[in-house]
Amino acid sequence: MSAKTDVKAYRGFFTVTLICLFVLYAPLIVVTVYSFNDSLSITVWQGVSLRWYADVFTGVESAKFKTAAFNSFSIALIAATVSTLIAIASATALVRAGRFRLRLPSMGLIMLPIMVPEIVLAVATLIFFNSIGFTRGYLTILVAHISFCIPFAFLPIQARMQGIEDTYEQAAMDLYASRAQAFRRVLLPLMVPGIISGFLLAFIVSLDDFIITNFVKGAGVETLPTAIFGSVKQGIKPNIMAISTMLLAVSVIFVAVSYLAAKWDNTKSHLKTDPAR
Amino acid sequence: MTDSSTPAVDIENAAKRYGDFTAIKSMSLSIRDNEFFTLLGPSGCGKTTLLRMIAGFEDVTEGAIFLFGSEIEQLPPNKRPVNTVFQNYALFPHMTILENVSFGLEMQGNSRVDAHKRAGEMLELVQLSEFAQRKPAQLSGGQQQRVALARALAPSPRVLLLDEPLSALDLKLRKAMQIELKHLQRETGITFIFVTHDQEEALTMSDRIAVMSAGELQQLGEPRDVYERPRNRFVADFIGDTNLLEVAITDIADNLASCHVQGGHQIQCGASEGVSKGMTAHLSVRPERLLLSAAPAEEGSLRASVKENIFVGTDITTLLTLDGGPDLTVRTSNSARGAARVFDPGADVFVTVEAGAARLLIN
Numbered sequence: 001m002s003a004k005t006d007v008k009a010y011r012g013f014f015t016v017t018l019i020c021l022f023v024l025y026a027p028l029i030v031v032t033v034y035s036f037n038d039s040l041s042i043t044v045w046q047g048v049s050l051r052w053y054a055d056v057f058t059g060v061e062s063a064k065f066k067t068a069a070f071n072s073f074s075i076a077l078i079a080a081t082v083s084t085l086i087a088i089a090s091a092t093a094l095v096r097a098g099r100f101r102l103r104l105p106s107m108g109l110i111m112l113p114i115m116v117p118e119i120v121l122a123v124a125t126l127i128f129f130n131s132i133g134f135t136r137g138y139l140t141i142l143v144a145h146i147s148f149c150i151p152f153a154f155l156p157i158q159a160r161m162q163g164i165e166d167t168y169e170q171a172a173m174d175l176y177a178s179r180a181q182a183f184r185r186v187l188l189p190l191m192v193p194g195i196i197s198g199f200l201l202a203f204i205v206s207l208d209d210f211i212i213t214n215f216v217k218g219a220g221v222e223t224l225p226t227a228i229f230g231s232v233k234q235g236i237k238p239n240i241m242a243i244s245t246m247l248l249a250v251s252v253i254f255v256a257v258s259y260l261a262a263k264w265d266n267t268k269s270h271l272k273t274d275p276a277r
Numbered sequence: 278m279t280d281s282s283t284p285a286v287d288i289e290n291a292a293k294r295y296g297d298f299t300a301i302k303s304m305s306l307s308i309r310d311n312e313f314f315t316l317l318g319p320s321g322c323g324k325t326t327l328l329r330m331i332a333g334f335e336d337v338t339e340g341a342i343f344l345f346g347s348e349i350e351q352l353p354p355n356k357r358p359v360n361t362v363f364q365n366y367a368l369f370p371h372m373t374i375l376e377n378v379s380f381g382l383e384m385q386g387n388s389r390v391d392a393h394k395r396a397g398e399m400l401e402l403v404q405l406s407e408f409a410q411r412k413p414a415q416l417s418g419g420q421q422q423r424v425a426l427a428r429a430l431a432p433s434p435r436v437l438l439l440d441e442p443l444s445a446l447d448l449k450l451r452k453a454m455q456i457e458l459k460h461l462q463r464e465t466g467i468t469f470i471f472v473t474h475d476q477e478e479a480l481t482m483s484d485r486i487a488v489m490s491a492g493e494l495q496q497l498g499e500p501r502d503v504y505e506r507p508r509n510r511f512v513a514d515f516i517g518d519t520n521l522l523e524v525a526i527t528d529i530a531d532n533l534a535s536c537h538v539q540g541g542h543q544i545q546c547g548a549s550e551g552v553s554k555g556m557t558a559h560l561s562v563r564p565e566r567l568l569l570s571a572a573p574a575e576e577g578s579l580r581a582s583v584k585e586n587i588f589v590g591t592d593i594t595t596l597l598t599l600d601g602g603p604d605l606t607v608r609t610s611n612s613a614r615g616a617a618r619v620f621d622p623g624a625d626v627f628v629t630v631e632a633g634a635a636r637l638l639i640n
Contacts, residue, residue: 170334171367173354175381176432185380189371 028248035241042236052242059239061231068227071138072207075223079145080153080203086146087153087198088191092183095161096169113148121148122215129216137218144216145206152205153198156262160194161187193264200258204251283346285310285436285468286331290340293326293492300326301492303340308436308470309485310345313462315471317479318489319515324472327489328438331470332361345435355384359436360429364444366421368413374400374424375409381432399427402461419450426461436468443478455481476516480504488512509640513561520567520605522560524637529554534637536560540602542579546635559638564608566634569595569618569626578627581605583620593619597626 003009034042038049056065090110094103113121125144134140168190172182210225217226224247228240284307293301301323308314316324329335331342333354341348349357360381368377379396383389400406403423405416413421422442429437439458443451459482462469473479479486480500488495488503488511496508507513510521524536524544534548536558544560552558570578580600587594593615595607605628609615620626 165365165367167363167365167367168369170354171361171363171369172380172384174332174359174361175428176355176384177380178355179353181384186369 031241032245032248034238035245037238037241039238042238042241052238053246055239056242056246061239064222064227064231065224065243068222068224071141071222072224075138075142075145076203076206078142079149079206080199082146083149083202084153084157084195084199086150087157087202088195090150090154091158091161092187095158096166096187110154111151114151118211122212125212126215135218136216137221140216140218141213141221141223144212145209148209148212149202149206153202156197156201156258157191157194160191160197160262164190193261197258197262200254200261204254204258207247208251283310284308284343285312285345286470287343287346288327288331288340289343291327291330291337291342292339293323293330293335294338299492301330304492304494305340306487306494306497308468310468311466313459313469313471313482313484315473315479315483315486316489317473317476317486317516318495319474322489323492324474324489325440328361328440328470328472331436332359332438333357358434359438360432360434361438361440362425362429362442364440364442366413366425366442368421368424368428370413373410373412374405374416377413377424378428378431381428385432396427396431399431400424402430403427418445419454422446422454426458430461430465430467434467436470439469439471441472441474443473444475451478458482480516488515490515505636507561507636507638510559510561510638513559513636513638518564518606518608520560520562520564521638522562522603522605523557524560525557526552526554536635536637538579538599538602540599542599542602543577544579544630544635545577546630546637547633549637549639551639552637556639561636561638562605562630562634564594564606565592565610566631567605567607568629568631569597569607569609569620570629571620571626573627574629576629576632578629581626581628583622583624583626585622586619595619597628599628 007013034045035052036048036050037045038051039046056062090106094107094110097103125147129136129140164187168186169182172186173179177185208225209223210229213223214226214229217223222230224243228243231237232240286308288304288306288308290303290305291301292299292303304327316327318324326335330337331344333349333352333356337350341350343349344357344359369380372380375393375396378399379389379392382392382395387395397406397409400409403426405420405423405427408416408420408424413424416424422445425442443454443458446454455478458469458471471479471482480503483500485497485499486503487497490511496503496512498506503512504516507516507519513519514521522536522538522544524538526534527537527543528535529548529552532548533545534552536544536546538544538560546560568574569583581597582600584596584598584604587596588611591611592608593611595609596604597607598604607628609618
């Protein structure tokens with residue numbers, strides 16, 4: 001593409017870029033900067049300090065936050081693991097089983113949690129738990145998280161799998177590997193980047209979820225987002241900014257690793273198939 | 278042990294259909310043990326499908342395939358004593374070269390130590406020992422090709438299937454690999470079934486060639502047989518270059534047919550089966566079996582005029598037009614001997630068909 005027809009040459013390109021960046025990141029920057037503010041007020045700057053970070057771990061609300069953090073991270077870990085396993089199985093079926101009836105509907109069903117408005121999913125999940133008499137608590141959050149994390153784990157794994165030619169498994173089976181051995185020794189190792197990416201994405205989506213969690217959590221069981229929300233209802237204190245900044249850091253790291261994992265190519269050895277065939 | 282007369286692979290009325298589409302029409306052929314056998318044909322002729330049916334990656338719709346006398350349709354690929362060299366090699370990218378080559382041996386139940394030892398020997402055979410610890414991506418195309426070969430040969434298959442394994446290599450390397458493959462087949466005594474669309478490659482390497490087109494076997498024979506005695510127009514045209522002339526049979530005597538070519542020319546040639554007086558057929562003459570001269574030869578020559586000479590290195594290709602008739606291509610070797618038989622464009626010349634070189638084809 002020539003520099004003359006490049007989108008960068010459009011008039012106002014630079015201004016629009018600045019506006020976009022500002023709208024997207026200004027709130028995050030404000031929260032991050034003010035989390036280091038040595039002041040009781042959230043708007044008046046009084047110099048740099050780590051006192052609110054210390055407050056998160058030792059202040060009056062620290063016990064509540066610690067329990068919430070434990071809940072959040074343990075739920076995210078289990079939900080991401082289970083949903084990744086389900087996603088691996090679904091991706092294998094949908095990508096490797098060729099064409100079968102209901103393939104497209106199956107795909108749609110897996111992707112549904114991403115399409116449906118979250119509030120609808122939250123209400124539906126709540127009604128479901130009530131109707132089967134499932135007492136709300138830690139377990140209901142976990143089950144709900146596993147179910148809505150599946151599409152997020154599924155997407156990178158499926159994309160990865162589509163990029164792996166099936167000749168690798170054929171070669172493995174040609175060399176006396178059973179189906180299971182071909183899957184374990186050849187396909188699975190090649191899928192690892194997609195699996196890591198899917199797992200991290202599911203983890204972060206679970207860690208971050210508020211709406212569904214707020215609906216299905218039992219009284220007294222809090223995750224970080226619901227705990228923060230509860231705290232904010234009594235007025236925003238700078239310790240919320242500190243906690244948000246820490247969550248932001250975790251998210252950035254996970255999303256970055258997830259992105260890098262998805263781009264990591266460990267299949268780069270095969271030659272392009274000869275077009276003459 | 279099976280006795281030596283049992284074919285390595287016996288294909289009996291095997292057909293392959295995908296819904297309405299027929300990839301392979303009912304086909305029968307026997308591949309002998311210790312043979313370098315080639316399936317040759319243009320893209321989409323079904324040769325790769327047939328290979329995949331033998332390997333077990335495609336079901337046989339009808340008929341049966343026998344491997345050393347036993348039916349194999351019910352066996353999955355991992356239970357068949359055949360190995361494949363894939364067109365894109367399909368080397369496992371996450372394993373080292375040594376791990377790739379020992380994979381089949383380990384899957385057969387050998388211990389890792391034994392498998393690595395035998396794999397090391399195979400790498401020595403293909404002269405890649407120093408690359409044992411590298412990953413496939415670090416090797417050149419030619420080296421990857423040899424790894425794929427070592428990997429497929431390591432478990433000592435009874436039949437080796439090769440799916441256009443040389444098509445991704447450049448010409449020089451391809452020629453060298455053709456010789457190497459041929460030697461390897463002789464040394465190991467394993468039956469090779471080689472798929473290619475390159476007729477020259479097939480002629481160079483094979484003990485026997487099966488020429489396929491549109492899912493059908495066109496001709497089966499030794500390279501010289503297929504080249505010099507093509508059974509039909511497709512084979513004559515696909516293998517090598519040829520002049521295909523439409524002729525009318527005016528007389529048959531002493532098993533010799535007199536063929537009338539447009540423009541009043543007569544060519545005598547052996548009457549093949551099914552030829553009768555009065556019918557029209559095609560005459561195939563290889564360009565290198567035609568001779569040009571300034572004066573007519575005793576056995577009878579055709580009048581023509583030279584249109585163009587094309588220099589192709591080893592040969593000079595001359596395009597000429599028979600007086601009042603069709604065009605012909607003549608190939609003369611680029612040598613002092615051949616120079617006397619090359620004439621400038623516009624020159625009137627005589628063309629002589631070498632005795633026994635013309636082949637009458639009725640379909």
